[in-house]
Amino acid sequence: MTTDLLNIRDMCDAFDVTPRTLRFYEAKELLFPIREGQKRLFTKRDRARLKLILRGKRFGFSLEEIRQLLDLYHMNDGQEAQLSKTYVLAEQHLAAMEAKKAELEEAINELKEQMVWGADKLAQLAKEKTVAA
Amino acid sequence: MTTDLLNIRDMCDAFDVTPRTLRFYEAKELLFPIREGQKRLFTKRDRARLKLILRGKRFGFSLEEIRQLLDLYHMNDGQEAQLSKTYVLAEQHLAAMEAKKAELEEAINELKEQMVWGADKLAQLAKEKTVAA
DNA sequence: CGTTACGTTTACGTGCGCGTCAACTTTGCT
DNA sequence: AGCAAAGTTGACGCGCACGTAAACGTAACG
Numbered sequence: 001m002t003t004d005l006l007n008i009r010d011m012c013d014a015f016d017v018t019p020r021t022l023r024f025y026e027a028k029e030l031l032f033p034i035r036e037g038q039k040r041l042f043t044k045r046d047r048a049r050l051k052l053i054l055r056g057k058r059f060g061f062s063l064e065e066i067r068q069l070l071d072l073y074h075m076n077d078g079q080e081a082q083l084s085k086t087y088v089l090a091e092q093h094l095a096a097m098e099a100k101k102a103e104l105e106e107a108i109n110e111l112k113e114q115m116v117w118g119a120d121k122l123a124q125l126a127k128e129k130t131v132a133a
Numbered sequence: 134m135t136t137d138l139l140n141i142r143d144m145c146d147a148f149d150v151t152p153r154t155l156r157f158y159e160a161k162e163l164l165f166p167i168r169e170g171q172k173r174l175f176t177k178r179d180r181a182r183l184k185l186i187l188r189g190k191r192f193g194f195s196l197e198e199i200r201q202l203l204d205l206y207h208m209n210d211g212q213e214a215q216l217s218k219t220y221v222l223a224e225q226h227l228a229a230m231e232a233k234k235a236e237l238e239e240a241i242n243e244l245k246e247q248m249v250w251g252a253d254k255l256a257q258l259a260k261e262k263t264v265a266a
Numbered sequence: 267c268g269t270t271a272c273g274t275t276t277a278c279g280t281g282c283g284c285g286t287c288a289a290c291t292t293t294g295c296t
Numbered sequence: 297a298g299c300a301a302a303g304t305t306g307a308c309g310c311g312c313a314c315g316t317a318a319a320c321g322t323a324a325c326g
Contacts, residue, residue, distance in 0.1 A: 060193030075251045080258045118208045125213045
C-alpha cells in the first residue's frame, strides 16, 4: 500500500480536480481529510466520497444536495432513529434515480428516432445525386 | 386548436418557468418566438425545444451545450454537408447518453447494495430490542 | 544557509442561470 | 378618455462552484 493516505497533489491527479476544489469541498463539509500538521491527508473514505461527489455532479446535483446524499452511502450506524431516517431518504433517492433512468431512456429513444429521420434524409440526398449522374 | 401559438404567460404555465427564463433563453438563442408587435408568441417548435432544454438541464448540461445539441433534434434539412455533420454529432451525443445511462445503472446498483447493508443493520437493531424485551 | 517545491489561509474575481426592480408601451375594458 | 393588466427592454443583484493572486509556513536539497 502507498500509505493509504494521499496528499492533495496525488488526490488531484487521481480524480482530475484542482486543489482549490478539494479545499472547497472540505469547507462545504463534503470531505474530511485528516491533518498532518497543516497538510491535508485524504483517506480511503474521502476517495469514496469524492467519487460519489463527482458522479453526483455529472447528474446535475448541487453540492448541497450531494452533501445530504453522501450519508446514504455510509449509513453511519448511529441510532436506529437516525439510521431508519437515512434509509427512507435512500429509498426516495433511489426512486428519483430510477425515474431519471426512465427519462434518460426516453430521451435516447427520441434521439434515435430523429436519427432515423436524418438517415433517411441523407439516403434521399444520396439517391438524388446518383440519379443526376 | 388554441391558435397553436402561446403568449408568454401560457408558455410559463405550461412548463412551470418564469417569463425571465423564457426571455433569457431567447437571448441565448435557445428559443425563437415570433413577434406580434412587441409581444412574443411561442410556436410548437419552441415548445419542443423548451421540453428538450428542461430535460437537458435535469441531466446537468449547460445551456450552451444544450444550444448546440438542440439542432440534433431538428435536422434543419439544409445542405448534405451540414446534415451529415449534424448526424455525426448526434451519434456522439447518443453514445454519451448511453454511457450516462450505464453509469446511472451502476450508481443505482451501488445504492441498492448500501441499502441492503442498512436494512440488515436495522433488522439487527430490531432483534436486539426484541431480545431485551 | 538560501532557494525550490509543495502546501496553507485569506480574499477578491468570474461565469452561469436566472431574480428583481424600474421605467415604459400596448391592449382591453369601462 | 382613463386606468388596470400584461408585456417589453435595460440594468443591477445574487448564489453557486470554483479560479486566481497574495502572503505565508515548512521540509528537503545542494
